[in-house]
Amino acid sequence: MIAEILRDRREVNILAGIFAGGPGSGCRGDNCGRPRGVKMTYQSPKGFTYTLFRPSRKGIAKGSHAWHSGEDKFKGKYTKTAENVRPFDLKTMSRARGSGSVYDAKYGKIDKYEGHGKTIFVHKDFENMRVVVQEVPHDEMNKSEVMRSVKFKSFGKAAEFLNKHYGIRQKMMGTS
Amino acid sequence: MTNPWVLLARLTPEQIEALFEAVFTKYEQSFKPVGIKDNVVEVELADGRKVKETI
Numbered sequence: 001m002i003a004e005i006l007r008d009r010r011e012v013n014i015l016a017g018i019f020a021g022g023p024g025s026g027c028r029g030d031n032c033g034r035p036r037g038v039k040m041t042y043q044s045p046k047g048f049t050y051t052l053f054r055p056s057r058k059g060i061a062k063g064s065h066a067w068h069s070g071e072d073k074f075k076g077k078y079t080k081t082a083e084n085v086r087p088f089d090l091k092t093m094s095r096a097r098g099s100g101s102v103y104d105a106k107y108g109k110i111d112k113y114e115g116h117g118k119t120i121f122v123h124k125d126f127e128n129m130r131v132v133v134q135e136v137p138h139d140e141m142n143k144s145e146v147m148r149s150v151k152f153k154s155f156g157k158a159a160e161f162l163n164k165h166y167g168i169r170q171k172m173m174g175t176s
Numbered sequence: 177m178t179n180p181w182v183l184l185a186r187l188t189p190e191q192i193e194a195l196f197e198a199v200f201t202k203y204e205q206s207f208k209p210v211g212i213k214d215n216v217v218e219v220e221l222a223d224g225r226k227v228k229e230t231i
Contacts, residue, residue: 038200039193053196055204085185102185119181123189132189142180143206143222147196149189 047157053147067139074105074118076167098125102166117139120166124155131158183209189209191215198229207231 041051052086082102106117134135135148152158155172184192195217199207201222210226211218218228 005181015199039197053200054194055200055206081179081182082185099187102194103180104179104181106179117179119179120194121185121189134189134192136181138181138201139206144206144208145206145218149193151189171178 047152047154048161049151051149051151053139053149055072055145072118072166077105077167078103078120078166078168079105097127098123100124101170102155120167120168122158122162122170126173129153129155131155133158133162180208180210183212186230187217187231194231195219195229198231199227203227 025104038055039051039053041049043049050162081104082100084099084101086099100121101121103120103122104117106115107126116139117137119136119138121132121136123132123134125132131152133150135150136144147149150161152161159170159172162170187195195209197217198221199221207219207221209217209222212228216228216230218226220226
């Protein structure tokens, strides 16, 4: 069966595409030949965990997943659109000990929202003593291709990150 | 037009991550949320399809 498939040159090409990075390709390591996942997690030496979600690697340049520690291009343009939203945990049927705020920066005229921009979720989790910042960039149709999530164990570092990177000032230990 | 992503404000970070992971794994395309009820989020994919994801 396999021999029959391999006889057909077109199908050989398809198989080569599926198993790209496999034996003979020069790729080394445990992940060679495996399909790339949509979730990739990195541990930063600065004390935070950075996770990237993306639909596929197609069309994405090598290294474009890297976290740019510089200022966000929308820095200073974020406005708070929701605050102190307490998530409801369906497993425990109770409100979570913590709250979330949402900030967004968007292109558009004064009264017209064109969709293109970025939404930031700031989750303060008092139960696990951590802050999770999630960044969702979206296009003019409001659709998102990539989502970045940064987890901090230190509330102070999270506040510093929000201020330096996005220009967002938020009280971390209080309710606002 | 309002920002549809604000719909996800009531979700926990894990639920938001689970939504992205599920949609990207199954459909491999960009999306936006259009509705949410209990733990089911309705999303519109880049090709125009509307699908529901349980998180």
